[in-house]
Amino acid sequence: MFIILVFFLIILMVGAAIYAIVQKDLLYAVIATGVISLILSALFLLLQAPDVALTEAAIGVALTTIIFIITIRNTVRHEDDFKDRDDLKSAVK
């Protein structure tokens, strides 16, 4: 019975990962990364590894999101806003 739950969570996680890669808006990709780490933690718990799930929860939800948001604030939000490396350098405050 729980194999259905595991397959559902895996499908949801892979869908969020594909969404994070395809998406041009980097803020949406960061939110998708939060969804990935959320579901990955539930999968670790289903695979009987609560310590790994605890670490994934603490790091993936809080730390990764904060660091990526601060990075986006200091650079640009959309992927298409800069053309080459010099343009990216000029965008960094």
Next chain:
Amino acid sequence: MSIFEIIGGFFILLGSIFLFLGGLGIFRMPDIYNRLQAGTKATTLGAMSVIFGVGILQLEDNWTWILKAMIILIFIAYSNPISSHALARAMYKSKRYPYIKSTDDNMDAYREINDNQSKEEKS
């Protein structure tokens, strides 16, 4: 079937139905404020009910489950309204207008007050 199983199963079923209603509301509602209302209030009640039900279910075997369930419940009860309030405030300050059929829209009055305050601060 003991009395704890009946009460705990009732709470778990009630909470799961409220979680489903939260998901349905976040799918069906027209704008961001209605989605916040459905997606945060209903799921707060649902999650609290499920966790309390699990604590009740284990009460006859191991009474320490209800203590940890109460701790999780207290943290949910303060953290979920905080995030909902911060998100609604951010949407309101970034001038997202409500749905067109929402009758109680004070956004324009808020913007006038805000403009007057900024003029007074500049002058």
Next chain:
Amino acid sequence: MTYVIYIAMFFMIVGLTLSAFRFVKGPTAGDRTVALDTLTIIIVAGLVLLSYVFNRFIYMDVALVYAVLGFIGVIVIARYLEGAL
């Protein structure tokens, strides 16, 4: 008791699916953040239910960590959208 757990998990799976639809479809960043918040709270409830299913007391710690830390990401995203970070 087993059927009650199965029915509850079915409702939670449907709620997760609807929130994921809103996450993919939502027009702005606020809608996606609301979907993330809803996914977080449904998964907290699901983790507590799984800890009852496996009958392990220690599994509730993961749900506790999510209940404590889950709102920080939403608050950071909200402050960024507000322009006040």
